Amino acid sequence: MPEPSSAQDPAESVGNAGAGGTMDFAAEQAGSLTAPPPGEHLVPEGGTTTGKPRSLWSDAWHDLRRNPVFVVSALVIVFLVLISIWPKLIASGNPLACDINKSQDGPAPGHPFGFDLQGCDVYTRTVYGARASVTVGVCATAGAAILGSVLGGLAGFFGGWWDAVLSRISDVFFGIPIVLGGLVFLSVVTNTTVWPVIGFIVLLGWPQIARIARGAVMTAKQHDYVQAARALGAGNTRILLRHIAPNAVAPVIVVATIALGTYIALEATLSFLGVGLKPPTVSWGIDISTASTEIRDAPHMLLWPAGALSVTVLAFIMLGDAVRDALDPKLR
Amino acid sequence: MTTDRRGAREPILQVKGLVKHFPLTRGVLFRKQVGAVRAVDGVDFDLYPGETLGVVGESGCGKSTVARVLMNLEPPTSGRVLYKGEDITRLSGPALKAVRRNIQMVFQDPYTSLNPRMTVGDIVGEPFDIHPEVAPRGDRRRRVRELLDVVGLNPEYVNRYPHQFSGGQRQRIGIARGLALNPEIIICDEPVSALDVSVQAQVVNLMERLQREFGLAYVFIAHDLSIVRHICDRVAVMYLGRIVETGGDAQIYEHPTHPYTQALLSAVPVPDPDARGGRDRILLTGDVPSPAAVPSGCRFRTRCWKAEPRCEERMPELAVPRAFRDSGTPAEHPSACHFAQERVRVLPGEEPVN
Numbered sequence A: 001m002p003e004p005s006s007a008q009d010p011a012e013s014v015g016n017a018g019a020g021g022t023m024d025f026a027a028e029q030a031g032s033l034t035a036p037p038p039g040e041h042l043v044p045e046g047g048t049t050t051g052k053p054r055s056l057w058s059d060a061w062h063d064l065r066r067n068p069v070f071v072v073s074a075l076v077i078v079f080l081v082l083i084s085i086w087p088k089l090i091a092s093g094n095p096l097a098c099d100i101n102k103s104q105d106g107p108a109p110g111h112p113f114g115f116d117l118q119g120c121d122v123y124t125r126t127v128y129g130a131r132a133s134v135t136v137g138v139c140a141t142a143g144a145a146i147l148g149s150v151l152g153g154l155a156g157f158f159g160g161w162w163d164a165v166l167s168r169i170s171d172v173f174f175g176i177p178i179v180l181g182g183l184v185f186l187s188v189v190t191n192t193t194v195w196p197v198i199g200f201i202v203l204l205g206w207p208q209i210a211r212i213a214r215g216a217v218m219t220a221k222q223h224d225y226v227q228a229a230r231a232l233g234a235g236n237t238r239i240l241l242r243h244i245a246p247n248a249v250a251p252v253i254v255v256a257t258i259a260l261g262t263y264i265a266l267e268a269t270l271s272f273l274g275v276g277l278k279p280p281t282v283s284w285g286i287d288i289s290t291a292s293t294e295i296r297d298a299p300h301m302l303l304w305p306a307g308a309l310s311v312t313v314l315a316f317i318m319l320g321d322a323v324r325d326a327l328d329p330k331l332r
Numbered sequence B: 001m002t003t004d005r006r007g008a009r010e011p012i013l014q015v016k017g018l019v020k021h022f023p024l025t026r027g028v029l030f031r032k033q034v035g036a037v038r039a040v041d042g043v044d045f046d047l048y049p050g051e052t053l054g055v056v057g058e059s060g061c062g063k064s065t066v067a068r069v070l071m072n073l074e075p076p077t078s079g080r081v082l083y084k085g086e087d088i089t090r091l092s093g094p095a096l097k098a099v100r101r102n103i104q105m106v107f108q109d110p111y112t113s114l115n116p117r118m119t120v121g122d123i124v125g126e127p128f129d130i131h132p133e134v135a136p137r138g139d140r141r142r143r144v145r146e147l148l149d150v151v152g153l154n155p156e157y158v159n160r161y162p163h164q165f166s167g168g169q170r171q172r173i174g175i176a177r178g179l180a181l182n183p184e185i186i187i188c189d190e191p192v193s194a195l196d197v198s199v200q201a202q203v204v205n206l207m208e209r210l211q212r213e214f215g216l217a218y219v220f221i222a223h224d225l226s227i228v229r230h231i232c233d234r235v236a237v238m239y240l241g242r243i244v245e246t247g248g249d250a251q252i253y254e255h256p257t258h259p260y261t262q263a264l265l266s267a268v269p270v271p272d273p274d275a276r277g278g279r280d281r282i283l284l285t286g287d288v289p290s291p292a293a294v295p296s297g298c299r300f301r302t303r304c305w306k307a308e309p310r311c312e313e314r315m316p317e318l319a320v321p322r323a324f325r326d327s328g329t330p331a332e333h334p335s336a337c338h339f340a341q342e343r344v345r346v347l348p349g350e351e352p353v354n
Helices: A025-032 A056-065 A068-085 A122-158 A160-175 A178-187 A195-221 A224-232 A236-272 A284-292 A299-326 B002-006 B063-070 B093-100 B120-130 B137-150 B155-159 B167-179 B197-214 B225-231 B249-254 B259-266 B309-313
Strands: B013-026 B032-047 B052-056 B078-083 B103-106 B185-189 B217-222 B234-239 B242-248
Touching: A056 A068, A056 A299, A068 A122, A068 A299, A122 A160, A122 A195, A122 A236, A122 A284, A122 A299, A160 A195, A178 A195, A178 A236, A195 A236, A224 A236, A224 B103, A224 B120, A224 B167, A236 A284, A236 A299, A236 B120, A284 A299, B013 B063, B032 B063, B032 B242, B052 B063, B052 B225, B063 B185, B063 B217, B093 B103, B103 B167, B120 B137, B120 B155, B120 B167, B137 B155, B137 B167, B167 B197, B197 B225, B217 B225, B225 B249, B234 B249, B234 B259, B242 B249, B242 B259
Parallel strands: B052 B217, B052 B234, B103 B185, B185 B217
Antiparallel strands: B013 B032, B013 B078, B234 B242
């Protein structure tokens, strides 16, 4: 990494005291401060390596690989994805094989996390619950982030009618209470998979991201470097992708990673109300909902799925944070 | 200097009757225009190859709007901008892109004119990505390094980011980007006003050297009169969206005939304690009128000590005043005043001219 301090330009400290704003500025300055001829640099050599040219993305990746926060959170996420796809990797039991006699029992040999209200093994259910919860969290966040940042970004960039119409539409969605909307929307759906829930969360989640993206794009758009690119003849696509997007993505990343946790919790709420995921499906949300009423008698029932949810949300927030920092050259 | 550069050559850029009004609207659903900010209200000038035209005036007089219209970043309300005889304000698509190669811009604030998330190599190389015909792909890295070298930066720094540079160095990066396409004209919108005084001289001298090397024509917009005099061959003084006086640098600085120019020049600080009190400063009263409510007749009359009823009735045209026509004196240059009078500037360190 080049050390920024060596970028100081020694010649720029040359003073010309009192010359500011004088009429004989020309006569005084012309002789003493002519620019150096080409080839003779103001900056000392050294401090940088002559490698291949780098870009923001290659620098960011180079940075991320050395960031322990990124490595740890990425490993946690990879692990979560693996057990979502193949829960049998670490859990041999059946999450639906329950023995009501063991209701709310504590840890026992072979059942390290104890048993829930129905006498099912909490460990197995926590492992199997990852699939539904991670799918809902990741897909809903990705959907809302993509839809929201594209629509909001375009509204902020082009303005005018498109912006006015989009802002009013997002106001309408903001006005729908999430739980009430969920009861109405999801009660008519008979499909028992996670997709209607994801669709509903995306539908109500995108306006939040769109507002953030719209504001970030409007801020980035005002900078002179956008005008400079336009003056060079750059088209809208290049300006959006090369100049606006990298400078507007940070707040969207932050809001989206925080929203991920909210969306998993929202799935839990909807499941609790009976309109989210239906019981044969195992999810952290369903388990947290049922356990929350028994927290005094059997805290372990709540602890494990809630802990798994917290670790997942934390991993995504840390990942988002690391990516955001890596995309800001000033923080390197 | 003025005449030999202009000679019999054709102007490279002609601005004719340039007007830019920004509408003031009222109402949310049904927008109704209730007025207009007359940022630029009838500006004409010519720019000749290889010369520097200074545009001076106080904040809000429309200097930067002129620059943005010249760069085709804003469409003019009316008027024409002719580049080699072709009206560039009506161009679009590939034709406009081709013209952009020849007219480039250096921005005022080096802290926002460079994308903080691009390396210096990407910033200076972007013109080649947009105009691939200028440099073949394999040649671009070498061209970028050459450009950095030309503006006095270490070519090794291509992988650095703008925040790692000082203000002066950033402005050099901005100049390198402007030079990349080998333009003939560079519009400089207050290129040094955001820099330290010590660095201003370096950047101005760099720009002069580049002008000699590449035969560039500059439109140099500034409010610092000393720098304008240092770099410019001709000067246009703007007030409230119009040019009030124009001429060679010696004509404007030493023989101003418009009262506004005289007041402006009398405000230039003189770094000589002995001269304090000895200078006859013209103190203008009042503020610049709002460009949304421009005075009738002469725009300067509300603050002018010479104003008479005639100034309210008739707008003075920008032309050589009758008193100096065919006089052969340096005061013979266009000045938009009914009562133009020469007022010899007393330069610091010089004896008053009697």
